[in-house]
Amino acid sequence: MKKEIITLKKLAEILNLSISTVSRALNDHPDISETTKEKVKKLAHTMHYIPNLFAKGFRKHRTNIIGVIVPNITHYFTTTIVRGILEEASKRGYRVIISESNNDVKKQTEMLDTMIQFGVDGILASLTKMTRDIDKILPTINTVPFILFDKVSTKIPCTQITINDEEAAFNAVEHLINIGKKRIAIIKEREFSYNSEKRYAGYLRALKEHNIEVDEKIIISVDDISLHQGKSMTNLLLSFKKRPDAIFTITDSAAIGVIKTLNKFNIKIPEDIAVVGFSNNINSTIIEPKLTTIDQPGETIGKTSVKYLIEEIESVTDNITNKMIEIKGNLIIRDSTFKA
Amino acid sequence: MKKEIITLKKLAEILNLSISTVSRALNDHPDISETTKEKVKKLAHTMHYIPNLFAKGFRKHRTNIIGVIVPNITHYFTTTIVRGILEEASKRGYRVIISESNNDVKKQTEMLDTMIQFGVDGILASLTKMTRDIDKILPTINTVPFILFDKVSTKIPCTQITINDEEAAFNAVEHLINIGKKRIAIIKEREFSYNSEKRYAGYLRALKEHNIEVDEKIIISVDDISLHQGKSMTNLLLSFKKRPDAIFTITDSAAIGVIKTLNKFNIKIPEDIAVVGFSNNINSTIIEPKLTTIDQPGETIGKTSVKYLIEEIESVTDNITNKMIEIKGNLIIRDSTFKA
DNA sequence: CTGAAAGCGCTTACAG
DNA sequence: CTGAAAGCGCTTACAG
Secondary structure (H helix, E strand, O other): OOOOOOOOHHHHHHOOHHHHHHHHHHHHOOOOOHHHHHHHHHHHHHHHOOOHHHHHHHHHHOOHHHHHHHOOOOOOOHHHHHHHHHHHHHHHEEEEEEEEEOOHHHHHHHHHHHHHHHOOEEEEEEEOOOOOOOOOHHHHHHHOOOOEEOOOOOOOEEEEEEHHEEEHHHHHHHHHHHHOOHOOOOOHHEEEEEEHHHHHHHHHHHHHHHOOOOOHHHEEOOOOOOOHHHHHHHHHHHHOOOOOOOEEEOOHHHHHHHHHHHHHHOOHHHHHHEOOOOOOOHHHHOOOOOOOOEOOOOHHHHHHHHHHHHHOOOOOOOOOOOOOOOOOOOEEOOOOOOOO | OOOOOOOOOHHHHHHHOHHHHHHHOOOOOOOOOOHHHHHHHHHHHHHOOOOOHHHHHHHOOOOOOOEEEOOOOOHHHHHHHHHHHHHHHHOOOOEEEEEOOOHHHHHHHHHHHHHHHHHHOOOOOOOOOOOOHHOOOHHHHHHHOOEEEOOOOOOOOOOOEEEEEHHHHHHHHHHHHHOOOOOEEEEEEEOOHHHHHHHHHHHHHHHHOOOOOOOHHHEEEOOOHHHHHHHHHHHHHOOOOEEEEEEOOOOOHHHHHHHHHHHHHHOOOOOOOEEEEOEEEEEOOOOOOOEEEEEEEEHHHHHHHHHHHHHHHHHOOOOOOOOOEEEEEEEEHHOOOOOO
16 A cells, blocks of 8 residues: 655666765755756656655754643633644644643653653643642753743743733723722632732732722632632622622633623623633633633744744754743623623 | 763663664563663663654654644634544554644645655544545545544545434434424535534434424525524524424534524523534533533544554554444533423 | 664765 | 765664
8 A cells, every 4th residue: 555655765766866966956955956956856746755854854853843732732722822833833844743731740741751752852831730840840941942831830941921911910900990890809729820820910900000909808719710610709709798899800711600600690790790801712702791801812822932942943052041921912892891 | 951862872882782782672672681681771761861763763664653634723622532632642652743724625735745744654634624626635545544533524435433423413303302392493514514414314314203394494504604604594594484493503603603692582492492502512501591412522533533543554454444433422401402 | 692784764074 | 066975873684
């Protein structure tokens, strides 16, 4: 079933040229005459010559493969990043190998090792939730160009690409203030997470700049920021004597849980309680009322990550300065905060 | 910054052994004495020897890479398949390279070529919507083991893995009949699509087996089966004198459009009109009422595809019989058809 | 049980 | 402008 494989050697034999010349002709080496080049290229074309990229990569100590690790490939936002990565990588002649850590730190470490062993030219990683033992990751950073995106950690010395969490959250909360809300609750993550902390910081700054007192009671921290937690925390918030008039959650899924619960109790959104999420999931327009949220430009994050990674890979010098890149997220105002 | 690379040669020098012996020791060749093996393995371990898989693959004419092509990586169902593929492939020692065709036939062809050129051991593909010119795909099938999943085409002679579209649709429609519905509309795709046709066939069979007359008026075909089309086709259906009492759509997104429109007109679901989708998207539990639908076990489809592909890759004989594998989807009954 | 040697398909200094 | 040769890191028939 296998077709005969055409190699440089075969072409050389047919053309009565040396392998070196054929190789150089195909690579447009300036030393080779135009006539020879044409001859060689023509034959290569008609015989459907396909260079063996493995031999090439092996020879050049380069594989042109980028390794990508994500915690969960089924998250919509992640897939938009992946799309950006695939597009930019393929445009620049790189292939992409993807692994999913399933938020398992051990798996993540294994995958990093496997990728190194496999000979990827560089790695793009989004960390698992609980990546505390940075020790396991540091060795790989020193082996191969390494960049973090989305779920990052300042403890790891490398270039990191995130959304402008703090500023975007600030804008979201300021929007709530602008529509007249004065008692704004936040639902965030309890465990330290870069994104959650930044968004919380943005929340605090917005309140401060608008002289709104911070009330610890309506700052809710949960272990697992999910639709389910959004529901139960809303129940909690509704049980307070002084109910909030707006709820900002650091993810859309939690925000959807909030809306579902408010709907259940026939609480008017946004009049009684406004809701803002973060991510612009596909779900955010399925729920009624549609959710005001921050659109995270996943494709841009993916493309940018690839750009910086390839820069490191192809850089001739070894002294790379680590950068913190923030991609702008945009507030999308929908019915959950605004009544047309 | 690059660490020194340990090779077989280096190990051999240190141990005063030949490269061949070291290689064999590491690969547990029976000829090598236990003492030597131990010595070699110990040093390899302490020196963190990592075999160069590219050299290995190059030597053995095998890359242990599987190429995967999907039309749209952001679709939830696709990501669950991808998850299954990644898991099964990694378990069997294969890496996965993913490409997204964006439903562009030309891109799809290019990607197939690139993958072949890159030397993947086999390809797993889900086709673009309009893959009519099979000619472009046939050459690759003859070059490398090739399997289709999800979006398949009977015109291509290869093993194909799909959900049991016909049967699942039959079950869905029979369920509607069982809850007392007698005038069941279907929203399907106009252009020939394997999945759509199969689901339509299941619909017809269910009506037939229950002696319900087929009414062409409520068999709606659209170009693009989307939420938006779900909405407009519902408007159309509602304009009929004889309205349907149930709507079966061949995708969840269309079904969600249906529900949104019915909600808008305060039509009771499921009492006045019941709704069934197909896929079990995440969205199907966000919408109210929650959507009855067919759960497609994406992970199983992914794993099964990998299983059959690797079987072909590692098969010694060339005569492989093409199989049509159907993975069972399960009807998930929710509020859009059932009132507890 | 171990080693020398060939070879996978390519690139590239070196020589002419 | 072209060629012979070395070498990337590994495996494996062949020989001893």
